[in-house]
Amino acid sequence: MKSISLLGASGSIGTQTLHVIRSHPDEFRLVAMSIGRNIKVARAIIEEFRPELVAVADATAYAILRSEYNGKVKIVYGEEGLIEAATHPKATIVVNAVVGSVGLVPTLKAIEARKTIALANKETLVTAGHIVTEAAKNYNVALLPVDSEHSAIFQCLQGEQRKNVEKIILTASGGSFRDRTREQLRNVTVEEALRHPNWSMGAKITIDSATMMNKGLEVIEAHWLFHLPYEQIDVLLHRESIIHSLVQFHDSSIIAQLGTPDMRVPIQYALTYPDRLKLVHAKKLNLAEIGALHFQSVDFDRYRCLQFAYEAGKTGGSLPTVLNAANEEAVAAFLSGRIAFLTIEDLIERALERHNVIKQPTLEEIREVDRETRRYIQSLLI
Numbered sequence: 152m153k154s155i156s157l158l159g160a161s162g163s164i165g166t167q168t169l170h171v172i173r174s175h176p177d178e179f180r181l182v183a184m185s186i187g188r189n190i191k192v193a194r195a196i197i198e199e200f201r202p203e204l205v206a207v208a209d210a211t212a213y214a215i216l217r218s219e220y221n222g223k224v225k226i227v228y229g230e231e232g233l234i235e236a237a238t239h240p241k242a243t244i245v246v247n248a249v250v251g252s253v254g255l256v257p258t259l260k261a262i263e264a265r266k267t268i269a270l271a272n273k274e275t276l277v278t279a280g281h282i283v284t285e286a287a288k289n290y291n292v293a294l295l296p297v298d299s300e301h302s303a304i305f306q307c308l309q310g311e312q313r314k315n316v317e318k319i320i321l322t323a324s325g326g327s328f329r330d331r332t333r334e335q336l337r338n339v340t341v342e343e344a345l346r347h348p349n350w351s352m353g354a355k356i357t358i359d360s361a362t363m364m365n366k367g368l369e370v371i372e373a374h375w376l377f378h379l380p381y382e383q384i385d386v387l388l389h390r391e392s393i394i395h396s397l398v399q400f401h402d403s404s405i406i407a408q409l410g411t412p413d414m415r416v417p418i419q420y421a422l423t424y425p426d427r428l429k430l431v432h433a434k435k436l437n438l439a440e441i442g443a444l445h446f447q448s449v450d451f452d453r454y455r456c457l458q459f460a461y462e463a464g465k466t467g468g469s470l471p472t473v474l475n476a477a478n479e480e481a482v483a484a485f486l487s488g489r490i491a492f493l494t495i496e497d498l499i500e501r502a503l504e505r506h507n508v509i510k511q512p513t514l515e516e517i518r519e520v521d522r523e524t525r526r527y528i529q530s531l532l533i
């Protein structure tokens with residue numbers, strides 16, 4: 152039986168991870184989790200799964216749960232609590248499903264504790280890919296991708312020699328506004344942006360999908376996961392989200408991983424790797440029923456955030472940290488109604504242009520660049 156620590160239990164990935172654990176009680180056990188401030192959901196998960204440790208975001212949530220579960224479950228909070236959940240002594244796999252750069256330090260601590268990492272937190276590799284991958288190498292820890300695109304590539308590469316890879320191709324649905332021109336994007340609402348055509352995701356990731364920043368972050372993540380230069384990482388628009396990604400080899404062969412849009416598939420594969428288990432209540436792919444699949448190249452003028460990501464990734468150093476922090480703050484401002492949709496791009500561009508790149512930033516330098524970038528974006532919103 153594998154013991155799991157789940158960071159971000161109440162989010163979209165966290166909820167689906169719990170479904171996988173629930174479906175295979177003889178295979179998995181939840182020993183620790185983090186859950187932000189959602190007390191009601193925390194209670195439900197505690198009652199069902201009986202974890203030994205629960206980390207919450209702040210002292211208020213801590214006080215409530217501790218008064219209710221004192222002596223039954225260890226309750227912790229803040230960044231130290233998140234780290235304690237990530238390094239729980241009984242956990243063998245840490246599923247990092249938190250959203251944002253808050254996932255970085257707990258991931259590094261989990262690696263140092265020699266936990267297998269099932270990574271759904273893009274920002275960990277985007278902001279500090281050189282540090283995280285070096286740590287994983289030094290501690291001989293596996294980084295298993297949970298994103299559907301990276302899981303697809305990981306699966307396509309099983310049994311293959313990396314020297315034979317010509318390029319990898321990440322597929323993208325195009326998001327909520329794929330059929331609109333840039334002019335039509337000027338006055339779109341938050342509600343419209345949150346209507347993703349294929350996937351059910353959290354608010355921040357859904358907005359990132361609409362701007363294509365989500366795919367940009369995945370490009371940077373793929374660079375670190377698969378040790379390929381950006382020139383060998385392509386993005387292809389694919390409306391149906393049936394082909395999750397592809398690998399092209401030197402002999403012109405292409406291997407693709409297909410399936411219905413269901414995040415439980417890559418989550419479960421990361422938890423069971425290198426084995427597979429039956430996915431309970433899964434809709435099987437019927438290609439005859441689908442009938443046709445559609446593809447088109449990406450217009451970088453239409454999706455400027457994707458262009459920003461490629462440029463930041465190629466420049467490297469501290470610039471991807473700026474990209475991520477500026478995006479997080481800009482998306483939060485859009486979701487709260489403070490800025491228009493296209494202003495997200497403008498704020499990110501301004502942050503990237505003003506930054507003096509640090510070539511090999513330390514962890515503390517990365518965290519300071521992150522903080523400074525957030526302060527800058529906030530100053531533009533006043």
